[in-house]
Amino acid sequence: MRHEKVDLIFQAAVQIFSDRGFDQAKMDEIAQAAGVAKGTIYYHFDSKEDLFVGLMNEGLSQLTQYVERNLEGAFTASDQLYAIIEAHVQFFVENGKLAKLLLNEAFDTQERQLQFRAKVRNYISVIDQVIQTGVRNGEFEVKHSQELAVALFGAASVMVLHKIYAHDIDKQEELQAQTPAILSTLEMIMKNVIKMK
Amino acid sequence: MRHEKVDLIFQAAVQIFSDRGFDQAKMDEIAQAAGVAKGTIYYHFDSKEDLFVGLMNEGLSQLTQYVERNLEGAFTASDQLYAIIEAHVQFFVENGKLAKLLLNEAFDTQERQLQFRAKVRNYISVIDQVIQTGVRNGEFEVKHSQELAVALFGAASVMVLHKIYAHDIDKQEELQAQTPAILSTLEMIMKNVIKMK
Amino acid sequence: MRHEKVDLIFQAAVQIFSDRGFDQAKMDEIAQAAGVAKGTIYYHFDSKEDLFVGLMNEGLSQLTQYVERNLEGAFTASDQLYAIIEAHVQFFVENGKLAKLLLNEAFDTQERQLQFRAKVRNYISVIDQVIQTGVRNGEFEVKHSQELAVALFGAASVMVLHKIYAHDIDKQEELQAQTPAILSTLEMIMKNVIKMK
Amino acid sequence: MRHEKVDLIFQAAVQIFSDRGFDQAKMDEIAQAAGVAKGTIYYHFDSKEDLFVGLMNEGLSQLTQYVERNLEGAFTASDQLYAIIEAHVQFFVENGKLAKLLLNEAFDTQERQLQFRAKVRNYISVIDQVIQTGVRNGEFEVKHSQELAVALFGAASVMVLHKIYAHDIDKQEELQAQTPAILSTLEMIMKNVIKMK
DNA sequence: AATGAATGAGGTTTCATTCAT
């Protein structure tokens, strides 16, 4: 395929950026991990930042697709809310490196993340809208829909991160084993807070 | 009392580290903001990392004290749980820069945060223990106490961060005005999840 | 006839080298301006330097031909001297980009220009010989013929360059309008210095 | 003194920039020639360009002072004109490296020289004004004063450059020996063109 | 205790050149 090298670079970049963070990641290291020459990265990307931004957008877009796929067939607001949160948790558990990357940078400070944080806010507002729909059609009873959306996003994300740091990020089975406890806790929150009539 | 210059350095360091993150923060900048010569920082701290770790410990210790003060007079587990979460939110709203710093680095990747993340885990386990006490003495009914502790920590922290990024971090009044909605949402979660008999 | 692509490359190279100088000119840019792939340049030229040297020789050779054409029908030494200087000025005014290129590099420092500076010296020595002939056959009375040759070359060249920098190099009419003042000044110098009996 | 290192850097930079030109000059090389660390250059100068511009301004300012000193005691316009040209030639012969640097860059193309070329134009306009004064008070009879000023500047400069390239730039005596022929030629031009009544 | 000039290892980026197609 045409973009064979680009794929190699992307894969290596997720690893390195996730392990080291943006600043500590060295282009040399990414090039070596990708098995290409340093110049090859610069042939395909304008700069370290360009590569990074490309990666974040790619990651967020994968997450969004993952969530949307899980939303198919969920028609009530409560089904939709659960589908989103479930997909969110599962995606992050399955893609630990990407999860670290997305969440670290979601809360970081740099100019470079402005655009990215806007997209995260947008992602959260989708949750918000589902909650608002539920309120409007009488499924839910919630005062601060936006705050709740953020709370769910935060609770789910931080729980996964906490597990990632507690376990070895590369041991998929161990991480997967944690999913039920996480989802069960989130389900409790949703079931009760969202006072179903 | 701590040396005058050390205080100046600490104050400047919180600002700069919070604004730029560890890697992007320059010792030059901190020195200038503190109004001391660069060499003076190195007279009082071994390295950039030493300064940073000192700052994080200081911040975490302030948070802990703030929480402990709010715990005085709370004797039931549910009062204690609420007191912790309330103090947590209030401290972070009142100390936005420190909040950014603590939370960014709490989720970061570097070696340098190993020690710090251990302390965060410890902080969370205090919440966990209150929940477990509540369960043991019949106040609460919870399956996964640790997950719940993390969920509360995550929900509270991310809500504050979200507000910080949405508003101007330096406008205290605006941020303070957000506290009730945050606390109200957390209260709902606690009240319902923790099924009081 | 020369290969079509080679012409395209030459034309583009004059533009780029003249605008940016040797070091700042990029092969990418030349290729793009020529509408060929970068590899194509390397198919026809061994290196950037090879292309550059080819260009300079081409330019100098055009100048020489231009001068020789203007010399036809000039039989006295003073007619010849004036014909050379006039052609020199006119050629440079008509080929501003080439003028910049030739004169910049004529005064530059690099190894790569050794060969080229030799040709410039040769060009100047033609002027010198005309002056010497004029002295020998009694037309002129000059002490330092070589110095005078260089002075005329320098005065003529720098005057054109000065006009090129003062005006927009691409506005031919503006530049052409400057020619009379330049030639008139040079004529005065020649008429008086070369004391005609 | 305070600026000991700055002086060392300046001296080294003249050598290297003059020998290699701006683009081929390496900061490493300048640092080594100056006997300081690379970082030291960047402690005192913002960039390679900053160093270069500083050098050019310094050089032009030395030239100007040299000329002004030679102008003292020259009261007629013709004395002044000769004093300027004489100082110009002598300064360049005595400071060969600087001469190469100033003249190469005076005719170069880059953005970075815009400011510098403006100063050169200013320098030339001083010559122009002397000529105009001479015309006004009846000493001279000249049609195109500006063109003549440029012609004199160009003739003088190129003659010196020509000698510099023909001889070894470091052999002061050889170069000095060339001065009379250069000045004699320029004197002839001035004496005759500027028709004294 | 405090200073700030000096250092140099290390990182990002550029770009002439190559070569498989």
Next chain:
DNA sequence: TATGAATGAAACCTCATTCAT
């Protein structure tokens, strides 16, 4: 002949740290 993706040496610049004063 022509292409353009790939290469990697080399250059500029940064900045934590040191140390003489």
